Amino acid sequence: MEKVLEVKGLSKQYKKGVYASQGVTFHVNKGEIFALIGPNGAGKTTTIRMIATLLKATEGDAVVAGHSILTEPDKVRENITYLPDEAGAYKNMKGIDYLKFMAGIYAKDAKSAAEYVERAKEICGLGDRLNDKIGGYSRGMARKLLIARAIMPQPALAIFDEPTSGLDIINALDVRRMIKDLAAKTGMSFLLSSHNMLEIEYVSDRVGIIAKGHVLEVGEPKELIEKYEARNLEEVFERVVKQQ
Amino acid sequence: MLSPSTIATMIITVMVMIMAGNAMSGAVDEAEEESSAITICNQDDTEFTKQVLKFLETPAGGEKNDVKYVTLDSDDYTKELKDKDIKNVVIIPAGFSEKISNSEQATIKYVARMTSLSTMSNVSTGSTNAMNLINAAVKSAFYSSKVQSGALADKEVAMLESPVKVEETTVVADNSQSISPSLIIAATQMSNMFLPIMVFVLVLYSSQMILNAVATEKIDKTLETLLSAPVSRLSVLTAKMLAAGIVAGINAIVYMFGMNRMTSSVSNLTSSSVDNLDEVLKNLGLTLSVGDYVLVGVQMFLTILITLSISLVLGALAKDMKSTQSYILPVMVMAMIPYMLSMFVDITTLTPALKYAVYAIPFTHTFMATQNVMFGNTTLYWAGLAYQLVLLILCMGFAVRVFTSDKIFTMTLSFGKKKHKSAEE
Ligand SMILES: Nc1ncnc2c1ncn2[C@@H]1O[C@H](COP(=O)(O)OP(=O)(O)O)[C@@H](O)[C@H]1O
Ligand SMILES: [Mg+2]
Numbered sequence: 045m046e047k048v049l050e051v052k053g054l055s056k057q058y059k060k061g062v063y064a065s066q067g068v069t070f071h072v073n074k075g076e077i078f079a080l081i082g083p084n085g086a087g088k089t090t091t092i093r094m095i096a097t098l099l100k101a102t103e104g105d106a107v108v109a110g111h112s113i114l115t116e117p118d119k120v121r122e123n124i125t126y127l128p129d130e131a132g133a134y135k136n137m138k139g140i141d142y143l144k145f146m147a148g149i150y151a152k153d154a155k156s157a158a159e160y161v162e163r164a165k166e167i168c169g170l171g172d173r174l175n176d177k178i179g180g181y182s183r184g185m186a187r188k189l190l191i192a193r194a195i196m197p198q199p200a201l202a203i204f205d206e207p208t209s210g211l212d213i214i215n216a217l218d219v220r221r222m223i224k225d226l227a228a229k230t231g232m233s234f235l236l237s238s239h240n241m242l243e244i245e246y247v248s249d250r251v252g253i254i255a256k257g258h259v260l261e262v263g264e265p266k267e268l269i270e271k272y273e274a275r276n277l278e279e280v281f282e283r284v285v286k287q288q
Numbered sequence: 289m290l291s292p293s294t295i296a297t298m299i300i301t302v303m304v305m306i307m308a309g310n311a312m313s314g315a316v317d318e319a320e321e322e323s324s325a326i327t328i329c330n331q332d333d334t335e336f337t338k339q340v341l342k343f344l345e346t347p348a349g350g351e352k353n354d355v356k357y358v359t360l361d362s363d364d365y366t367k368e369l370k371d372k373d374i375k376n377v378v379i380i381p382a383g384f385s386e387k388i389s390n391s392e393q394a395t396i397k398y399v400a401r402m403t404s405l406s407t408m409s410n411v412s413t414g415s416t417n418a419m420n421l422i423n424a425a426v427k428s429a430f431y432s433s434k435v436q437s438g439a440l441a442d443k444e445v446a447m448l449e450s451p452v453k454v455e456e457t458t459v460v461a462d463n464s465q466s467i468s469p470s471l472i473i474a475a476t477q478m479s480n481m482f483l484p485i486m487v488f489v490l491v492l493y494s495s496q497m498i499l500n501a502v503a504t505e506k507i508d509k510t511l512e513t514l515l516s517a518p519v520s521r522l523s524v525l526t527a528k529m530l531a532a533g534i535v536a537g538i539n540a541i542v543y544m545f546g547m548n549r550m551t552s553s554v555s556n557l558t559s560s561s562v563d564n565l566d567e568v569l570k571n572l573g574l575t576l577s578v579g580d581y582v583l584v585g586v587q588m589f590l591t592i593l594i595t596l597s598i599s600l601v602l603g604a605l606a607k608d609m610k611s612t613q614s615y616i617l618p619v620m621v622m623a624m625i626p627y628m629l630s631m632f633v634d635i636t637t638l639t640p641a642l643k644y645a646v647y648a649i650p651f652t653h654t655f656m657a658t659q660n661v662m663f664g665n666t667t668l669y670w671a672g673l674a675y676q677l678v679l680l681i682l683c684m685g686f687a688v689r690v691f692t693s694d695k696i697f698t699m700t701l702s703f704g705k706k707k708h709k710s711a712e713e
Pocket of ligand 1: 064087090697698699
């Protein structure tokens, strides 16, 4: 199967000698939803930021759609979109203007920019509220807008850091459904992260369990649950960590 | 509320204030000492003037005065004061005692060289004191010789009212005019007060603006989004810098405009008290020509650019909006010290150690720009500008490095506790 992302021994030290992530290795297949799951401070954001070319890797490499983050970060950026953890948008902009602004950055010409905006309008489901300033949006609305923004260029890989964190149940459900539907419909690939191991079970095709900077297990949720004789991913996580 | 960073901020603020206070009081003491000095040039070599000067040195019932005597080789006061490095001098011209003995009003000359428009540096209590004492000495001598000898003629009564007339001359750089320095101070007081306030406000305003803009982008993670998009980091930074530069340009122009309005409205205000004041100020070089405005404007533009590049980096340190507000402190301190000092004292006359410490603050040169241009301190102006240019390149370079590397995500302030995400769980 074609790999959209291949992460090979990726490590990061913010301070010399202290690894925030170490030897992280996994891959994401084309059309797949892959989730990094682990508690806060496990190294999810650090790993994701390296893949998104924002942080320099201390060791290791990652290849996105055939381009290395070390040697071709520009090409990598052309093939990804990234939704930061707890991201916001320009509060003084109207939702629609934000979409147009971002479409302008990702699109090659005006025609495709207009297409992107149309697609985003449909995905976010905000309707007329797009004409309001983002400052007046609820968290759920803002998150949907940002997800629509990240999906509109249909990149090879969409990277979402904790896409549901801080949302209420209904909005979190909406967001999960959005991601799942889009993956099925467009064949796009996703790299997600979450500290909520229960919800991720329902969204992702495969998961990587990360703790203290190390990826300890990778596999399909069902497969892992069976392997560890657990009832859910949370118990899997508990057992995986205990084994260490 | 009382997080370590808040406390650190408070401590630093207090320390800076104490330091600024010490610098101020040192400078003020020095200015006071200088202000009480008396310099006399006696061109009237008679027994009578000797008596008058003796009285000046040891006034009856008063403290002894320290009087310095100089000789001027010509009437070219501009040159003489500059060559002999004298701030001000009371001249007793030849024929002084002869006039007195003829019961005519005598004249003394007071020449003062202004090197700044700051209030403290232009007050010469010593000279005022000297002139009063000369007046008193003449009066009492006259009294004892004439009044006691019998009736006074009309002319002598008039003369007794004001036996000595003072002719005042002010020297600025290479120009001199017959006007008293105190009148000039009065005429320029308004602009002298408000222009530094404008610089101060503009610096803080631009700093706050860019600091908030960058901090918001950092906290809302819109910067992170932009930097992961297929645009080069340098072009993102260039766009930000360009926007900031345009703001700086507009600010500098607003400043120049305000300055122009201020000075013209002020001279309208005071021109009633002295006719041709405009002319006098112009002849002294105390009005700004178009070229001067350009020089001051360039200085202002550089200043705001430095402020903006410092603020870019400070904004990149932001973790939350609340703590960000205190990040403007270093900029505030750098503006506050020269602002306060330049209002009251002539920075060029501070002790070398203090002076160079103040010169090291980039904004000092902005507060001094007008003065340097007016008083012909061209070397100081260009040196200040060069220094600011070097600093600007360093600050910009650092900002570029922060924004084009992953420092923007890893840089933290060394003081202030790091709050880890894990605490939220
Ligand atoms: N900018 C930074 N400087 C220093 N240490 C950091 C920085 N960001 C994260 N860390 C540390 O790296 C580790 C992993 O953090 P992170 O990747 O944010 O985890 P997660 O996203 O899984 O919650 C943590 O111990 C965190 O404290
Ligand atoms: Mg995280």
